[in-house]
Amino acid sequence: MSKRSKVPITATQRLKQDYMRLKKDPVPYITAEPLPSNILEWHYLVSGPDDTPYTGGFYHGKLVFPREFPFRPPAIYMITPSGRFKCNTRLCLSISDFHPDTWNPAWSVGTILTGLLSFMVEETPTLGSVESSDFTKRNLAVCSRLFNIQNKTFCELFPAITEKIRDSIEEKGSNHTQSTTDQNTPEVTNPANVNNRPNQDDGNRGFANIFILIGVAAFGFLVNTILKTLN
The missing domain is CATH 1.20.58 (Methane Monooxygenase Hydroxylase; Chain G, domain 1)
Incomplete structure (x- = not known):
């Protein structure tokens, strides 16, 4: 039996609705796609916002949803070195699985990604974040392009951005x-x-x-x- 067939109907329906909503009303600076083989794993891409140390960079990460979604929050990871978050480490945010007590089942994938971007451009420390200078972040913004196109999943889920980076x-x-x-x-x-x-x-x-x-x-x-x- 495939992973997709094992996902509870509630989680599947809700994630499909969130996906359609994101396509209709995208979150600024963020693109997100679920894995074709597993709707519980989404990959997001943050395009560095203007007037921030991340301008010009592309930051790839993932959301891993529990089978009980939307009644339990997802785990959030950043994969691309950003100077803000540790790579491949669960991030301690109020919208992540570190704080199930503050989770609201009404929050959508768009809400999660909006909160992640808001926290990324702040300087508030938390478990999974790192301290670095704006100089380091600006250099990583350039390096992020080379880093991402070596990631097979990134290239498969974000072909337009991959082509843009290569060009x-x-x-x-x-x-x-x-x-x-x-x-x-x-x-x-x-x-x-x-x-x-x-x-x-x-x-x-x-x-x-x-x-x-x-x-x-x-x-x-x-x-x-x-x-x-x-x-």
């Missing part, structure tokens, strides 16, 4: 390569330059490759340093 990365790489080429292209002012150009081109290509490798290494070092700091 953005390719565009930046293309612009960087073109800029490097333009800066290192020698001017041909006399026959001597024409004769020496093949050797110069080889040197320029080698320099460009070294520059790119250094950039990639520096980026990897930055990501690793930030993640160690958060841990």
